[in-house]
Amino acid sequence: MCGLFGIRSSERDVARITYFGLFALQHRGQESAGIAVSDRGRVTALRDMGLVTQVFDEQKLRGLHGEIAIGHTRYSTTGSSQWWNAQPLVQHGTARTVALGHNGNLTNAAALRAELAEQGHRLATSADTEVIAALIANDEAPLQEAIANTMRKLDGAFSVVVLSEGKLAAFRDPRGMRPLCLGRLDDDWVVASETCALDLVGAEVDREIRPGELIVVDETGAYAEQAVPLDGGGALCIFEFFYLARPDSRLSGVEVHGARVRMGERLAEEAPVDADLVLPIPDSGTPAAIGFSRGLNIPFSEGLIKNRYVGRTFIQPDQGLREQGIKLKFNPLAEVKGKRVVVVDDSIVRGNTTRQIVQMLFEAGAAEVHVRVSSPPVIGQCFYGIDLADPAELIAAGKSVEEIREHIGATSLAYPSLEGLQASTRRPESQFCRACLTRDYPTAVPAEGAKLRFEPARA
Ligand code: SF4
Secondary structure: EEEEEEEOOOOOOOHHHHHHHHHHHHHHOOEEEEEEEEEEEEEEEEEEOOOOOHHHOOOHHOOOOOOOOEEEEEEOOOOOOOOHHHOOOEEEEEOOEEEEEEEEOOOOOOHHHHHHHHHOOOOOOOOOOHHHHHHHHOOOOOOHHHHHHHHHHHEEEEEEEEEEEOEEEEOOOOOOEEEEEEEEHHHHHHHOHHHHHHHHOOOOEEOOOOOOOOEEEEEOEEEEOOOOOOOOOOOHHHHHHHHHHHOEEEEEEEEHHHHHHHHHHHHHHOOOOOOOOEEEEOOOOHHHHHHHHHHHHHOEEEOOEEEOOOOOOOOOOOHHHHHHHHHEEEOOHHHOOOOOEEEEEEEOOHHHHHHHHHHHHHHOOOEEEEEEEOOOOOOOOOOOHEEEHOHHHHHHHHHOHHHHHHHHHHOOOOOOOOHHHHHHHHHHOOHHHHHHHHHHOOOOOOOOOOOOOEEEEEE
8 A cells, every 4th residue: 555656747747646546545555754855956845744635735835946756645555644654755875865656565675684784884764665765875886877776675565756867767676566657748757556546637648557667757858777687477466456455447458347246246256145225335445336336226225334534543532432333334224224234345364344334334234244255355454555354353364164154244245256356456366466365476575574573672
């Protein structure tokens, strides 16, 4: 998780455009946001905890002048959710100053950190991102070569935007695990995690940055280099398709909303049920619920109303309110009373939220509550930048479908086949990582996958 944006333009207000680009990418990370600009080689960065609209205001944006800007929205997957881990990071090295934003997780960060420490480089954060910045900032080769050298040393998932020496650079790991695309705003070049950010700033989508490709933009134009050979057919995270990416984005040329509707249609074919209403768990379950409802000709209902303002920094309620639990987030409509309802969600990770929703619907008078999930059971940990849960907490890792049904208290429960999910993307399985659904990992996995593994002991 994390959103990236970058632009180079000598005419436009690059910080303001980046602000709007990040606003479109808010769903990829709500913990912190930041923008770094380069004004004739001088780098200034502003980053803080909170949403894009909380971190920046008119005055702050006006203070960010330059011809290049990069931006980042963060959801922490390595390193704690603290200011010192907010991005873009700025690294002053022996070769250059670098500002950098990263989406993904490195699987060899521990070894690279040890190597940098041995060379006498001190790392100030507990995020794997600093390793990438330090390698580029301390490589004496010209910038493009230094980035290519760094790409060859990294393993795991990394989509990255960089600002250094008056240039904007963007690159993707050789499996293309996290998305990154290239756009044109008239004569200017823009990069973004998802096409929805290019749409918002009025840029045309040029193409996706290829796995292993490095793009460098300077005052003379954009230059592409296949810095690292493509590894197999690629390994785009399938979670992007059913959960993370915004529905109006296009991944591998496929609109995410359409793929999610097809997931619901396929689920209707594979696991039909007699019911009166189909309800989504908003928002990411909504397109699949539309598909499920269409597939079986059962009326679609909003049924559950979501409060969209419950963020990760939400103030915890006191004991009395805590008993209301899930109602802070969802409240059912009266129309579920006496009805056989199907609830469609994108995934079940720990199972606690689903259990509370089922219970809430029964309390609201539903006669039956059937649960349909648009992705197969999550049975493995993610080492590549999606914050799933500790393996011990993954409900499907240790329980059968029937045991999960019992745990969540549903009338019935069904998941789609892996083939069904894959077919909905209209792209072959050879182009995807599906490791948390299969335990078939595309890289060697680190012995230690904990998010806080590089955290210093703080008193
Ligand atoms: S393990 Fe799962 S969540 Fe992680 S990159 Fe692969 S498909 Fe995505």
